[in-house]
Amino acid sequence: MNLSISDNAxxxxxxxxxxxxxxxxxxxxxxxxxLFAALSLAFLNIPLPKLPIGxxxxxxxxxxxxxxxRLQNPENISELExxxxxxxDIAALTVLFYYTGGYSNPFVWMYLLPPTVAAVALPRVHAxxxxxxxxxxxxxxxxxxxxxxxxxxxYIEGRNLDIxxxxxxxxxxxxxxxxxxxxxxxxxxxRDYDRLIAVAREGALESERxxxxxxxxxxxxxxxxxxxxxxAILTREMQLDIEHPEEAxxxxxxxxxxxxxxxxxxxxxxxxxxxxxxxxxxxxxxxxTISAFLRSTIARWQDTRPATILDFSQMPFVHDPQIFTDRxxxxxxxxxxxxxxxxxxxxxxxxxxxxxxxLFLKIRDYGTGFxxxxxxKAGTPFFTSKNxxxxxxGLYLTRAILARYNATLALDNQADGGVLTQVYLPLNQLxxxx
Numbered sequence: 172m173n174l175s176i177s178d179n180a181x182x183x184x185x186x187x188x189x190x191x192x193x194x195x196x197x198x199x200x201x202x203x204x205x206l207f208a209a210l211s212l213a214f215l216n217i218p219l220p221k222l223p224i225g226x227x228x229x230x231x232x233x234x235x236x237x238x239x240x241r242l243q244n245p246e247n248i249s250e251l252e253x254x255x256x257x258x259x260d261i262a263a264l265t266v267l268f269y270y271t272g273g274y275s276n277p278f279v280w281m282y283l284l285p286p287t288v289a290a291v292a293l294p295r296v297h298a299x300x301x302x303x304x305x306x307x308x309x310x311x312x313x314x315x316x317x318x319x320x321x322x323x324x325x326y327i328e329g330r331n332l333d334i335x336x337x338x339x340x341x342x343x344x345x346x347x348x349x350x351x352x353x354x355x356x357x358x359x360x361x362r363d364y365d366r367l368i369a370v371a372r373e374g375a376l377e378s379e380r381x382x383x384x385x386x387x388x389x390x391x392x393x394x395x396x397x398x399x400x401x402x403a404i405l406t407r408e409m410q411l412d413i414e415h416p417e418e419a420x421x422x423x424x425x426x427x428x429x430x431x432x433x434x435x436x437x438x439x440x441x442x443x444x445x446x447x448x449x450x451x452x453x454x455x456x457x458x459x460t461i462s463a464f465l466r467s468t469i470a471r472w473q474d475t476r477p478a479t480i481l482d483f484s485q486m487p488f489v490h491d492p493q494i495f496t497d498r499x500x501x502x503x504x505x506x507x508x509x510x511x512x513x514x515x516x517x518x519x520x521x522x523x524x525x526x527x528x529x530l531f532l533k534i535r536d537y538g539t540g541f542x543x544x545x546x547x548k549a550g551t552p553f554f555t556s557k558n559x560x561x562x563x564x565g566l567y568l569t570r571a572i573l574a575r576y577n578a579t580l581a582l583d584n585q586a587d588g589g590v591l592t593q594v595y596l597p598l599n600q601l602x603x604x605x
Contacts, residue, residue: 191242195235198235204345220271227267230263250297257285257288274312275318289301464494471501479512480517480519494602499572506568508534510565514537517537519535520535528597532593536589573596580594
């Protein structure tokens, strides 16, 4: 049996309808059984209070007619409606048992059926409420009822029959059939739920893989902007050198070296999106100590922003745990460094400290800070404060990546200018036990 995600939605939406159908079928069974029992006793010439029984049975049939009409249009079937119908069933059974022997009635076991349905179809509070009502009604019938002593023994065709025991036998047969039928249906529903949960879990894992790959692709596209901008600047400078060779300096080799480095950087970024291994690289990672991870991230970033001075400091910590990180986390930190360098091209600072629980990072730029509008919209897709030079995706992607690690990100304007970016990264999911 193949179930799709749309099947899952349909299955969940029809839960109320299936619960109402169960109640409808169960009430039909009970009504038919009670009518059969009443006719059997009438055939044996055992007098019964016909008016109360007739009114009670008519009420159950009317309630089932209402239920049948609701099944034709099952929208907005609430749990309170199911609770009210089950309370109506208990009320009908209580009236019926009151006039037919009270707690000694062999069919008093029927009080178990409404709480059973509630346990399957309703929340725990409603199920316990219905159970309490059923117990209270049963207990009241111990003291208040119309006795039917003639139901115990009856003489027919030369044999003494205990009608109470016969009724208990009939009750066992019917209850066994109801349990077999409804428990089998409930078991099938549980198996269907298990299949749906398995399908949903597979879909969630696939969505997570696709999201990781999409985040990697978007981050790579954003990351390409920096080396491409550097290459564009160097290309224009080299064109000017060619047009005015007398003004050219002896730094042509240096420019070519930077250009070659940026091209290699672009190739490295694009290789992460290759068709053969892109999906694997999106979720792949490596084990590094925290200090090694930070040094690697900073080195990769400085290859693309050599003109910006980064003052990096880390608080000494006796333990340097190994963590397992993927490429996207490094890209998220590089995006934050890029934003700081865009606001303060000459110099930025970065501080790192960690303990057994988490990694704390502070990145400070010395630019003009956020305007009121930029502070309100920071991190929303395609919003940028860099005029035409920004895509408006860096901070948005960073937030999305950090959210996968349950990390927090805060950006605050500083009184003396610039923005302080603070990141807290919990290590409980990243740290490798040795």
